[in-house]
Amino acid sequence: MNQDVSVIKITDLDFAYQDIPVLQNVNLEIRQGELSSIVGPNGGGKTTLLKLILGLLEPNRGQIEVFGVKPEKARQKIGYMPQHAHLDPLFPVSVLNVVLMGQLGRQNRHLWGGYSRQALQTARQALAEVGLSDMAKNSFQQLSGGQRQRVLIARALCTEPQLLLLDEPTANIDQRSEENLYETLVRLNRRMTILLVSHDLGFVSQVVKSVICVNRQVNIHPTSAIDGTLIKEIYGGDFKLVRHDHRCAKNGHHPHLPSV
Amino acid sequence: MEFFHALVDPDNGFLRLALAVGLFSSITFGIIGTYVVTRRISYLAGAVSHSVLGGIGGALWLQQVFRFTWLDPVYGALFAALLAAFIVGRFGHGSGRREETMIGATWAIGMALGIIFIDLTPGYFDITSYLFGDILLVSGRDLKLIAVLNLVTILFVVSCYHQLLAICFDEEFARLRGLRVDVYYQLLLALTAVAVVLLIRIVGIVMVIAMLTLPAAAAALYTRRLFSMMLLAVFLSALAIVGGLAVSYSAGLSSGPVIILFAGALYFALAGWKKIRYRHP
Numbered sequence: 001m002n003q004d005v006s007v008i009k010i011t012d013l014d015f016a017y018q019d020i021p022v023l024q025n026v027n028l029e030i031r032q033g034e035l036s037s038i039v040g041p042n043g044g045g046k047t048t049l050l051k052l053i054l055g056l057l058e059p060n061r062g063q064i065e066v067f068g069v070k071p072e073k074a075r076q077k078i079g080y081m082p083q084h085a086h087l088d089p090l091f092p093v094s095v096l097n098v099v100l101m102g103q104l105g106r107q108n109r110h111l112w113g114g115y116s117r118q119a120l121q122t123a124r125q126a127l128a129e130v131g132l133s134d135m136a137k138n139s140f141q142q143l144s145g146g147q148r149q150r151v152l153i154a155r156a157l158c159t160e161p162q163l164l165l166l167d168e169p170t171a172n173i174d175q176r177s178e179e180n181l182y183e184t185l186v187r188l189n190r191r192m193t194i195l196l197v198s199h200d201l202g203f204v205s206q207v208v209k210s211v212i213c214v215n216r217q218v219n220i221h222p223t224s225a226i227d228g229t230l231i232k233e234i235y236g237g238d239f240k241l242v243r244h245d246h247r248c249a250k251n252g253h254h255p256h257l258p259s260v
Numbered sequence: 261m262e263f264f265h266a267l268v269d270p271d272n273g274f275l276r277l278a279l280a281v282g283l284f285s286s287i288t289f290g291i292i293g294t295y296v297v298t299r300r301i302s303y304l305a306g307a308v309s310h311s312v313l314g315g316i317g318g319a320l321w322l323q324q325v326f327r328f329t330w331l332d333p334v335y336g337a338l339f340a341a342l343l344a345a346f347i348v349g350r351f352g353h354g355s356g357r358r359e360e361t362m363i364g365a366t367w368a369i370g371m372a373l374g375i376i377f378i379d380l381t382p383g384y385f386d387i388t389s390y391l392f393g394d395i396l397l398v399s400g401r402d403l404k405l406i407a408v409l410n411l412v413t414i415l416f417v418v419s420c421y422h423q424l425l426a427i428c429f430d431e432e433f434a435r436l437r438g439l440r441v442d443v444y445y446q447l448l449l450a451l452t453a454v455a456v457v458l459l460i461r462i463v464g465i466v467m468v469i470a471m472l473t474l475p476a477a478a479a480a481l482y483t484r485r486l487f488s489m490m491l492l493a494v495f496l497s498a499l500a501i502v503g504g505l506a507v508s509y510s511a512g513l514s515s516g517p518v519i520i521l522f523a524g525a526l527y528f529a530l531a532g533w534k535k536i537r538y539r540h541p
Contacts, residue, residue, distance in 0.1 A: 054436060075436050082432065091298060091429050092480060092489050101426040105438035139484035
């Protein structure tokens with residue numbers, strides 16, 4: 001992938017919900033092949049930034065270009081994984097049918113709205129990618145939170161995206177799944193640009209090459225620069241997230257993180 | 261038992277017609293109800309059904325005062341239901357905080373208009389059968405209309421099954437995939453509106469919402485696919501209607517309320533059974 005090609009380009013962006021400013025003067029560029037994370041406190045505007053990139057929200061000022069066009073026009077190239085908390089956990093649907101939703105809006109369907117063989121194959125591949133091949137026939141209701149999250153990643157992959165947007169992929173998942181997810185993302189990153197939202201700095205520092213700190217304003221740092229001062233700057237002096245993080249203990253895997 | 265003897269009595273054509281209408285309408289109750297429950301629009305459907313009274317009142321008033329004799333109340337009902345469906349679909353939905361107020365307002369204003377129009381209309385009208393339904397008053401025309409409605413519903417659902425599934429499951433994602441979410445949503449609401457108008461013959465304006473939610477909600481407890489939920493909901497609707505009709509006939513009670521009580525009892529029994537079966541020890 002060509003590192004010089006810009007996938008997301010945001011210039012001088014402001015966004016407010018009614019009169020409450022959420023994002024101010026944001027400038028950001030994501031290039032092809034990047035694996036970056038948006039971090040920041042709750043209410044800092046992380047999800048809002050994702051929704052602006054998807055064209056679900058309109059900026060009050062400034063521009064967003066995704067693949068060189070307006071976000072609405074680039075949607076077919078974007079795979080999006082929302083937080084699963086806003087979905088109905090009792091909705092009667094099979095895992096495979098959730099993943100297949102990624103193929104909607106494409107022209108390879110049968111007359112009566114069924115899916116083509118090719119669509120089915122894409123969905124099965126996406127499920128294999130997140131390690132849930134044997135769960136295709138299961139019901140979405142029966143899954144754990146972490147499994148649901150992976151199904152939604154598979155659904156995003158099933159759109160055959162060039163840009164993958166993930167909103168809190170590490171929410172509700174245990175340590176082992178987190179490691180799997182880490183490997184999956186690194187593997188996927190060989191063929192697509194990935195931008196994820198996370199409040200989990202430990203995970204982020206392990207996976208991504210740069211972090212985008214969103215707390216009303218946006219700053220970009222290389223991962224190696226995540227130190228005490230920076231965390232203080234992002235979270236306004238709240239160290240809890242780091243202190244609770246298993247990866248940061250005793251200079252373990254991350255000597256560049258402060259030992260606490 | 262008495263009910264089944266009465267059914268085969270050649271003089272009781274009206275009872276066989278009522279049963280046929282009831283069984284036919286359970287198809288629509290089950291299918292539309294499944295969407296009403298999974299898409300969580302029962303409050304919207306309630307607003308649509310109650311505003312139907314405004315249309316009925318308006319049609320009666322125009323009939324009497326302006327001699328629009330061709331204007332059957334069912335046309336007024338249809339007009340009001342579609343208008344209400346459009347209003348609540350367009351404005352009563354989305355990220356706004358006042359959507360519930362909008363729905364509630366449509367609900368109440370529709371009913372108030374209905375009563376005012378009936379006040380203004382010379383002569384006396386008994387609106388009880390509109391409010392609470394009377395399946396024994398159905399005609400052969402009702403049966404045909406409900407058959408057509410069933411056909412339209414089934415065609416719509418079969419051709420758009422996956423699109424509707426995606427929209428009910430995660431509207432935002434469906435929109436991102438380029439589905440015309442608002443069009444599907446309005447079509448679904450319009451179909452719900454037409455269904456409400458035809459089905460108030462059976463259980464009435466006030467209670468039609470129960471038949472659109474109770475069988476589907478009960479079915480949801482025991483099914484893991486939208487399609488099987490529809491089938492079970494259709495079956496449970498039919499059970500409630502046949503049972504309700506039989507009891508109301510034998511005991512000489514109003515059919516609408518007895519059907520609703522049957523549906524309610526089914527729902528609570530199935531919910532309770534599930535709670536006992538799957539209780540953690």
